[in-house]
Amino acid sequence: MLRRVLALALLCLTLAFAAGAQEPADRPDYEAWQSVADRAESVIDAARASNPAFETLRAQLVDWRDRFRTATGANAARIETLRAQIAALGPVPEAGASEPENIAAQRFDLNARLAEAEAPSRRAEAELRRAIGLIGEIDTLLSERQAGALLTLQPSPLDPTNWPGAVNALFGYFGDLLSETSRLLQSPIYRAEFGDSIPLVLLYLLIGVLLILRGAPWNARLMRRPVAQEETSATARLSVFVLSLAQHALPALGVIALVQAVVESSFVGLRGSVLLDALPQGALTIAAAVWLGRQVFPARASAARPLHLPDHVMARGRRTTVGLGILLALSVVIEEVAASEAFVPSDRLVIVFPVVLMSGLMVARLGRFLVIHGKAGEAADEPTTLRARVLALIGRGVIALGIAAPVLAGIGYFTAGSSFLFPTIWSLALLAGLGVVQRLVTNIYGMMTGRDEGLEEALTPTLIGFALTIASLPVFALIWGVREAQLADMWQQLILGFTIGGIQINPRSFLVLAAVFVVGYTATRLIQSTLRNSVLPKTRLDAGGRNAMVTGTGYIGIFLAALIAITVAGIDLSSLAIVAGALSVGIGFGLQAIVSNFVSGIILLIERPIKEGDWVQIGTTHGYVREISVRSTRIETFDRSDVIVPNADLISGVVTNYTHHNATGRVIVPVGVAYGSDTKRVETILKEVAESHPMVLLNPPPTILFHRFGADSLEFEIRAILRDVNWMMNVMSDLNHEIARRFAEDGIEIPFAQRDIWLRNPESLRGETGHEAGGDQQGDQTT
DSSP: OHHHHHHHHHHHHHHHHHHHTOOOOOOOOHHHHHHHHHHHHHHHHHTOSOHHHHHHHHHHHHHHHHHHHHHTTTTHHHHHHHHHHHHHTOSOOOTTOOOOHHHHHHHHHHHHHHHHHHHHHHHHHHHHHHHHHHHHHHHHHHHHHHHHHHTOOOOOTTOGGGHHHHHHHHHHHHHHHHHHHHHHHHOHHHHHHHHHTHHHHHHHHHHHHHHHHHHHHHHHHHHHHHHHHTTTOHHHHHHHHHHHHHHHHHHHHHHHHHHHHHHHTTOOOHHHHHHHHHHHHHHHHHHHHHHHHHHHSOSOTTSOOSSOOOHHHHHHHHHHHHHHHHHHHHHHHHHHHHHHHTOOHHHHHHHHHHHHHHHHHHHHHHHHHHHHHHHHHHHTTOOOOHHHHHHHHHHHHHHHHHHHHHHHHHHTOHHHHHHHHHHHHHHHHHHHHHHHHHHHHHHHHHHHHTOOSSGGGOHHHHHHHHHHHHHTHHHHHHHTTOOHHHHHHHHHHHHHOEEETTEEEOHHHHHHHHHHHHHHHHHHHHHHHHIIIIIGGGSSOOHHHHHHHHHHHHHHHHHHHHHHHHHHTTOOOGGGHHHHHHHHHHHHHHTHHHHHHHHHHHHHHHHOSSOTTOEEEETTEEEEEEEEOSSEEEEEETTSOEEEEEHHHHHHSOOEETTSSOSOEEEEEEEEEOTTSOHHHHHHHHHHHHHHSTTBOSSSOOEEEEEEEOSSSEEEEEEEEESOGGGHHHHHHHHHHHHHHHHHHHTOOOOOOOOOBOOSOTHHHHTOOTTTTGGGTTTOOBO
16 A cells, blocks of 8 residues: 555656646647557557556557647647738628628638648647547446446455365465475575574564564653653653654564565575565554554643543543454565465465454454544534544444444455455544644644643644645545556646636645735835835825725735736636626625625725824724725724724714814813802813813913803813813813812812702601691601
């Protein structure tokens, strides 16, 4: 599987480089192509070639397809020039009409040259279609073979008549292996070679034994300190990750060293070499399974637990993953030995079936663990997350496949059963690996940013994890039987792009579009920063005008950046004009309010009836304008709450702007004095108090009004113009303090409300009779 993934990655990179650097090549050799195409058609019609032969033939056709695709762009510049020349001559005259002879001769000559220039690309286009068709026929044939293999009924491993042959084949192999090894041990030649390689053999043996016996304990000692800190430190978690990986890799490397020691001893024959070649892969498979099991089902209480499971279920999960690793390694060894010894199908199926059966049971158990995790939130009366629901759904599917695969294999559909079972195992391993890598990325991000809390909600690791998930899709496709050639074609198609509504879309266009727009956006922000910090402060514009200039520059810059990016990327939007026109009607009705607010925002920035920092009143809301955006305006009230007002309301509604042209404004301070006070003296004091305040303008001078005779007092008003109306409340407070002081000095009373209360039946409050209290009723009162 690893070799297939690496080969696919290399092929995709090669195709991407080739697609990004294609240049006009020499004209294809059509005679050679005709020979290849005819041979391909005959092979496809016969349908007797093997799958590797068809893959080889397909690779040749793909090479020719790429040549023809390149050749279709031959003479593109010249063809464009000739078409422009013909268009410049005007439309062809209608039937019965004539045009000047020189124009007709020139049109005829240009059309002939155009046909000659288009001939190579047209032939290349025709052969390109033929190559694509032949490739499609091969893909269809191979897919039919793959589907037929799944439905082929093979000897049942449960048939007792097949068991003796399998047992004989297995014991025969081990007998032959022992005989082969015995002959090699008795051979003087191999003994001599062994004597020469004893130091190297001993070195490999020593390394292997040390790594197997002491590798894990050494790492365990190194992990003690970071394990103690992993709950609170991202760096410690990263250290634990690396050390745990080494802890499980070292014993596998020790097995590889032991295998190499046996190989260097020279006592290895053909059968032994097959077994030894499979052992390293088996050891790495077991080590990876053990490590993944401990990452998904950790034993430490301080470790992150991706699945919410009880401790005893966690222990069963670790044992299950170890068992699956052993079974996968055993299946690799059995398949290698069976292929080298050419076991008959019935013998191979009987030998492999116990592995399939045990693997199916363990896969079903893993699916059960996922279902338990999905139900953990329900048991705790907590809302179930989407991730838990998805894992529970995957778990149910895994249970079904884990049961169905051994059943299919047992009744004779062994290929179908194994094709369901082993891809399921590898898919679960890949999912677990993605989860582990996501956790690694999160810890690296935490170490780089110095954060230890809230890393699971950070955006950057989430985006990286999403990208890794997308990048893993080809690996999932390989696991489930998609051929490398098909994936390579998909990748090439992605690189070349696709057409939507006459617009060619490819990764190059997207990259150019994004790069140019980012450059334009960055330049716009730099210009805004320069205007805000260097240019506009030196002008006579107020703060609101400067903000309007900066905001308008941003809108224009972003629009120009988008326009230039689309033009440079070569995206022709003219073909979408009709569709955009039709959609604009519906969108116009649906987004009418948004468009109205946007236009109103532009009007606010241009006319500036309000600007940032103004004190405004909208309805009963008072506050300062803090931000004018595209859709709405944010007003901060005096109690520090934000009111979001749509821009259209500011344009169509009534808005009181207390600081539109300047900051001056009027303050009214009501004052009440007791009846009997000297009104002229009161007026003089109030005038002196108002004129003495530094925020009150003397031109026009403050006015003192004897407003009216109130119910409890003589009511006066101070009406004064302030230098800055934003300080109104502070000025009112200062004036009230000064008025209270001056009135106290001059003995002027500030009255308070008084009420006389008459009780009609006061005796009822004392519990007396009417006769006893009759004489006192008229005299009782409370003031």
